Amino acid sequence: MAASTGPVPETAGGPDRAEGAGRAPARRGAEPGRIRLALTRHWYAWAMTTPVIVVVGVLVGWPLARGVYLSLTDATEANIGRTIGVNVIPATYKFVGLDNYLSILSSGLFWERLGWTVVWTAVCVGLHYGIGLALAMMLHRKVRGRSVYRVLLILPWAIPGFVSAFIWRYLFNSDFGVINAMLKAAGFGAVGWLDDPFTAKIAVIAVNVWLGVPFMMVALLGGLQSIPAELYEAAEVDGATPWQRFRHITVPGLRSVSSTVVLLGTIWTFNMFPIIYLITKGGPGHSSEILVTYAFREAFTGVRDYSGSATWGVLILALLVVLATVYRRALRRQGEVW
16 A cells, blocks of 8 residues: 655644644643752752741741730730749730721821931931942042041941940030030030930931941942943043033942942931930930830830830831832832842
């Protein structure tokens, strides 16, 4: 029986598509899942990071979950469970739902503290970035003794925060402070820096700026060093002014670094507990108290209100999460991939 030598019928799309259609199911079946593939290829990285993830989960995840739970109760020092010697006192606090959140958000105290916290954060971060950028641009130039200047300007960052706070508290002392002594020597009167609400706010802002500028300076200096020098040379040859070079080369070149350090600076300053607490203790009259110091006061002074403090903490976390989310979306609209 003779075999047919006629043309072989092709499927729609030609022989390539027919072959591809026959192979596709085999490829899909043989290809492992994305998670399995990641674990297979990067098992060493997962093995190295797993202990860190576990430790962070225990040290951060559990307290966070416990804090969220306490914020939904009426737990205080009087009704929390505790053990005294051989006597075990059971907890008697109750679940109250969102009552704590409604009570805090409907009070003027929260909005007053939030307003000052926003002002404190915006002023400090703005001065951090502005002064840090100016110093970074100065140190980026070739000047004699540049390494010495860098070391001296980094010193405030190297000193522990609580040590700096105690030093500055002494400097601002109304009777024996060095700042008032200098004012008297110059013919001015002494200023009660920590006795007046306005001057107390200026004092804590000045201390926080002194502490935060070195970080901004180092980060922005690294960003400046990553900008190719050829861009400045070409712009100078084309007749660009210093302001035009700064606006069209420096600012765009620092955009990725700036976006990161501004977000980090905002989070750190928003939660800057030691400066406020150690210098003014929130005073005078709680005028310089920010959200985080008030949450601490609720939990550890007087009749300890654990549920109220936890509620303040959850609200602070929610505000920072919203801020970070909005900030990232704004950066993505401008073309940043971070």
